[in-house]
Amino acid sequence: MEWNLVLPELIVTGTGLGVLLLDLFLTGGGRRAAGYTGLAGLAAALVAALRLMPAAGRGELAGPFWQGMVVGDQFAVLFKVLFLAVGLVVLMLAVDFVERRRMPAGEFTALILFAVLGMMLMAGSRDLIVIYLGLETTAVASYVLAGLLRDDVRSGEAAIKYFLTGALASAVILFGMSLVFGGLGSTGLPNASALAEALAGAGPSAAPAVPSPLLLAVGLVLLVAGFGFKVALVPFHFWAPDAYEGAPTPVTAFFSVGPKAAAFAAILRVFAPFLVMVPVSGVEGKALALLPSIFAVLAVLTMTVGNLVALVQRNIKRMLAYSSIAHAGYILVGLAVATPRGLAAVTYYLLAYAAMNLGAFAVVIWLNNHGTGDEVDDYVGLSQRAPLAAAALVVAFISLIGIPPTAGFFGKFYLFMAAVEANMAWLAVLMVVNTAISVGYYYAVVRNMYLQPAAEPGARAAGPVPATPLVGTALSVTLVAVLALGLLFEPLARLAGLACGGL
Amino acid sequence: MGSYFEVLLFLLTGVIFVFVGLGVASLFRPALPSTPKQSIYECGMRPFGDTLGKFRVRYYVFALVFVVFDVEAVFLYPWAVVFREIGLVGFVEMLIFLGVLVIGLVYAWKKRVLQWS
Numbered sequence: 001m002e003w004n005l006v007l008p009e010l011i012v013t014g015t016g017l018g019v020l021l022l023d024l025f026l027t028g029g030g031r032r033a034a035g036y037t038g039l040a041g042l043a044a045a046l047v048a049a050l051r052l053m054p055a056a057g058r059g060e061l062a063g064p065f066w067q068g069m070v071v072g073d074q075f076a077v078l079f080k081v082l083f084l085a086v087g088l089v090v091l092m093l094a095v096d097f098v099e100r101r102r103m104p105a106g107e108f109t110a111l112i113l114f115a116v117l118g119m120m121l122m123a124g125s126r127d128l129i130v131i132y133l134g135l136e137t138t139a140v141a142s143y144v145l146a147g148l149l150r151d152d153v154r155s156g157e158a159a160i161k162y163f164l165t166g167a168l169a170s171a172v173i174l175f176g177m178s179l180v181f182g183g184l185g186s187t188g189l190p191n192a193s194a195l196a197e198a199l200a201g202a203g204p205s206a207a208p209a210v211p212s213p214l215l216l217a218v219g220l221v222l223l224v225a226g227f228g229f230k231v232a233l234v235p236f237h238f239w240a241p242d243a244y245e246g247a248p249t250p251v252t253a254f255f256s257v258g259p260k261a262a263a264f265a266a267i268l269r270v271f272a273p274f275l276v277m278v279p280v281s282g283v284e285g286k287a288l289a290l291l292p293s294i295f296a297v298l299a300v301l302t303m304t305v306g307n308l309v310a311l312v313q314r315n316i317k318r319m320l321a322y323s324s325i326a327h328a329g330y331i332l333v334g335l336a337v338a339t340p341r342g343l344a345a346v347t348y349y350l351l352a353y354a355a356m357n358l359g360a361f362a363v364v365i366w367l368n369n370h371g372t373g374d375e376v377d378d379y380v381g382l383s384q385r386a387p388l389a390a391a392a393l394v395v396a397f398i399s400l401i402g403i404p405p406t407a408g409f410f411g412k413f414y415l416f417m418a419a420v421e422a423n424m425a426w427l428a429v430l431m432v433v434n435t436a437i438s439v440g441y442y443y444a445v446v447r448n449m450y451l452q453p454a455a456e457p458g459a460r461a462a463g464p465v466p467a468t469p470l471v472g473t474a475l476s477v478t479l480v481a482v483l484a485l486g487l488l489f490e491p492l493a494r495l496a497g498l499a500c501g502g503l
Numbered sequence: 504m505g506s507y508f509e510v511l512l513f514l515l516t517g518v519i520f521v522f523v524g525l526g527v528a529s530l531f532r533p534a535l536p537s538t539p540k541q542s543i544y545e546c547g548m549r550p551f552g553d554t555l556g557k558f559r560v561r562y563y564v565f566a567l568v569f570v571v572f573d574v575e576a577v578f579l580y581p582w583a584v585v586f587r588e589i590g591l592v593g594f595v596e597m598l599i600f601l602g603v604l605v606i607g608l609v610y611a612w613k614k615r616v617l618q619w620s
Contacts, residue, residue, distance in 0.1 A: 024613040
């Protein structure tokens with residue numbers, strides 16, 4: 001069972017190494033084989049992860065493996081499935097782009113695979129060391145991915161900015177982890193659900209003995225800042241727009257959902273046990289009780305700044321970067337609420353966000369492959385030139401705004417309910433106000449596509465834009481997911497609840 | 504804290520050892536400096552050019568490959584010490600680890616990283 005549990009990771013690792021070797025012997029058009037091999041590996045790993053779902057649901061994989069370095073609870077398996085699906089879609093979107101822009105196909109594929117591997121490690125462990133290891137595996141691969149367009153200065157700028165802030169964030173996280181280790185006396189994190197049960201049964205006396213609550217609290221605050229850099233929360237967000245704009249577009253799509261979701265998975269895993277302890281923090285030291293307030297302040301700052309600055313963006317990648325920051329703010333609402341339902345809402349929102357944001361990026365990549373620029377003005381008259389692409393982008397935007405019956409609506413609805421139930425209605429109201437602001441910049445693109453006539457026909461890369469099979473499939477998958485996640489809200493919300501219940 | 508006290512003891516002994524050793528030696532050894540004796544030995548060459556000069560980026564790749572195999576050696580030592588206890592599983596695991604590094608070396612080789620010119 002032990003090896004079965006890490007089979008997805010093993011497949012991804014093996015495929016990544018295989019692609020590196022394979023690529024050495026490929027030339028010219030044959031280089032696409034690297035991408036196809038990566039797709040096959042990710043698909044196989046996805047099947048392996050899906051096969052773990054039933055056993056994980058029965059709690060058979062929860063037992064600590066390898067001294068607690070690896071856990072196979074529902075949370076871990078659910079997130080592994082998400083990461084593999086994200087990797088699969090991104091790679092499908094990237095194969096044509098990589099070939100057209102003459103990026104090194106083998107390295108690109110292998111780096112995506114290694115980044116996905118790191119993300120899976122982050123979600124599948126209850127040990128700070130392994131979580132950090134996964135974080136760094138993802139980060140190092142990401143730095144290189146951002147700079148893979150070697151003839152583009154802005155790609156280099158994206159890579160260096162991402163690298164410098166990422167390295168700083170890693171240092172802060174590592175320092176925070178060392179303090180948490182000092183406060184807790186172990187790198188293994190407490191099991192939140194077991195802890196909650198014990199607290200409910202025996203009262204505050206059941207809380208684990210924390211040798212030094214203050215040390216623990218300082219460590220956790222450092223972790224908030226470090227992870228805040230990784231998921232681009234305001235005021236740790238300044239690197240994100242430049243990195244997102246300069247990176248190759250499929251890599252931007254990957255950054256905005258992959259490493260971000262993985263960092264949120266790590267945040268859930270790390271903070272859940274301490275959020276459980278908040279009600280009894282009289283025993284543990286008042287400092288712990290500040291955590292939800294910190295998350296609430298960051299949530300308000302992040303969604304407001306993200307949405308307001310997105311309003312004035314003229315580049316669609318930059319606009320989606322700020323939109324991504326804003327969505328991280330919505331997600332934080334679930335953590336500020338600090339209830340089991342809040343955490344479940346975070347998990348559901350991450351699934352929904354992955355689908356809808358990849359959908360939006362799929363259209364941007366599709367159009368870019370046919371010579372359409374990345375400026376919002378380049379999308380003028382798109383509904384005549386490429387009706388399908390325009391319609392697809394509208395669906396993705398409807399979900400990003402949060403209009404029913406899409407996944408984005410249910411994600412926001414779930415967060416909203418969690419906030420209201422926890423007597424934090426003011427946070428829910430701010431979320432709605434922000435959603436209203438966000439309509440502005442999404443609608444600006446829609447207006448350009450549908451209501452503005454193309455200035456001079458043929459001026460900017462006119463003509464129809466046929467979708468290649470891979471991009472077409474990826475886009476269809478994401479759009480179907482946007483609708484399916486909304487229609488299957490009940491069972492998925494229950495699954496998210498169960499997954500977070502096992503943290 | 505008990506185990507940390509030993510660490511502290513080691514640290515202090517290490518520091519004291521250096522000063523005592525050098526101090527005692529300076530009392531007894533003859534001091535006859537000469538140019539060849541004072542030239543830099545083994546730990547580097549006489550610096551040339553100024554520090555802001557550019558040099559080949561290829562040097563870093565060389566250094567990286569060197570560090571990778573240096574660290575590999577660090578992992579091999581404890582593995583060899585407990586080799587009898589961990590048995591066949593440990594042996595196979597180390598083979599896999601080495602295999603991963605060999606793939607890296609093959610990659611570097613094919614990409615002509617190991618050629619200076």
